Amino acid sequence: MRSRTLGAPGRRAPLRFTHHCSISSDRSRRGRWDGLCSRAMREVRVTAAVLIEGGRLLAARRPPGAARGGQWELPGGKQEPGETLEACLVRELAEELGFEAEVQEPFMVLTHDYPDLRVELHAFFCRRLTRVLRPSEHDRVRWLCADELDDLPWSEADRPLVARLRPRLTGGGG
Numbered sequence: 638m639r640s641r642t643l644g645a646p647g648r649r650a651p652l653r654f655t656h657h658c659s660i661s662s663d664r665s666r667r668g669r670w671d672g673l674c675s676r677a678m679r680e681v682r683v684t685a686a687v688l689i690e691g692g693r694l695l696a697a698r699r700p701p702g703a704a705r706g707g708q709w710e711l712p713g714g715k716q717e718p719g720e721t722l723e724a725c726l727v728r729e730l731a732e733e734l735g736f737e738a739e740v741q742e743p744f745m746v747l748t749h750d751y752p753d754l755r756v757e758l759h760a761f762f763c764r765r766l767t768r769v770l771r772p773s774e775h776d777r778v779r780w781l782c783a784d785e786l787d788d789l790p791w792s793e794a795d796r797p798l799v800a801r802l803r804p805r806l807t808g809g810g811g
Contacts, residue, residue, distance in 0.1 A: 678750070678753065678754065678755055679753070679754050679755070680754070680755040680756075680757065681715050681716075681754065681755075681756055681757070682715070682716045682722075682757045682759065683713060683714060683715050683716065683756055683757070683758050683759070684713040684714065684716060684722050684725045684726040684729065684758075684759050684760070684761065685710070685711035685712070685713035685726075685758055685759070685760040685761070685795065685798065686711055686712050686713050686726055686729075686730055686738065686740075686760075686761065686763040687711060687744050687760055687761065687762045687763060687798070687802060688711075688712070688738070688763050688764075688765060689762075689802075689805060689806065690765070690780065691780075691807075692782060692806050692807030693780035693781055693782050693806060693807065694711075694780065694781050694786075694799075694802055694806055695711070695712065695778065695779075695780055695781075696709045696710065696711065696712075696778070696779055696780075696781050696789065697709065697710060697711075697712045697733070697734070697772065697774075697775035697777070697778045698710075698775055698776055698777040698778075698779075698789075699774075699775060699776075699792075700774075700775065700776040701776070705751075705792055707790065708790050708791060708792040709789040709790060709791050709792065709795070710791070710792045710794075710795045711760065711795055711798060711799075712729070712730060712733060712734055712775070712778075713725075713726055713729050713730070713760075714728075714729035714732075714733065714774075715729075722759050722761070723740040723761070726738070726740050726761055726763065727739075727740060730763070732773065732774070733772065733773055733774040733775065734770055734771065734772055734773075734775075734778065735769050735770065735771030735772070735773065736765050736766070736767045736768070736769050736770060736771075737765070737766040737767045738763045738764065738765050738766060739763060739764045739766055740761045740762075740763050741761065741762045741763060741764055742761065742762050743759070743760070743761055743762075744760040744761055744762050744798070744801075745758075745760045745797070745798055745801060746758065746759050746760070747794070747797055747798070749793055749794035751793065751794075756794045758794050758795075758798070760798050781806070782806055782807045782808060783803050783804075783806040783807060783808050784808055786799055786803060786806075
């Protein structure tokens with residue numbers, strides 16, 4: 638499972654599947670497919686909001702029982718067909734956290750493979766237009782300084798984002 642940086646962010650959200658196949662290491666079958674080619678991996682394009690206020694980064698925790706439950710992530714979500722990445726992020730922030738936001742500029746694009754899912758993650762710097770925070774999809778939300786980032790179990794896809802954001806945050810917690 639690796640993350641890799643991609644080129645410029647795209648604008649459409651096609652649903653794609655990638656076939657993952659294994660080649661047998663058995664000498665008698667070397668070079669032949671071992672029958673594992675039937676498994677398809679779902680691919681999704683998602684957005685993530687980089688919201689930094691007062692030197693702190695907004696993070697949200699997925700609730701226990703949800704996919705990747707208990708892990709922290711930058712807020713955002715799946716792009717709908719025909720939706721721009723920016724519109725997706727504005728919609729997701731309103732739906733999941735209850736506030737209006739302005740998407741400012743792209744921060745980073747990466748791809749991460751989970752065992753069951755390939756995520757193409759588009760992160761954008763954003764600014765809140767309203768101060769209300771009403772989480773509906775997450776069980777916790779926190780504003781984190783740089784010293785607090787390592788205290789949380791981050792989703793694997795978000796770890797490279799968090800590492801690159803660390804220098805932009807203030808140091809001490811409290």
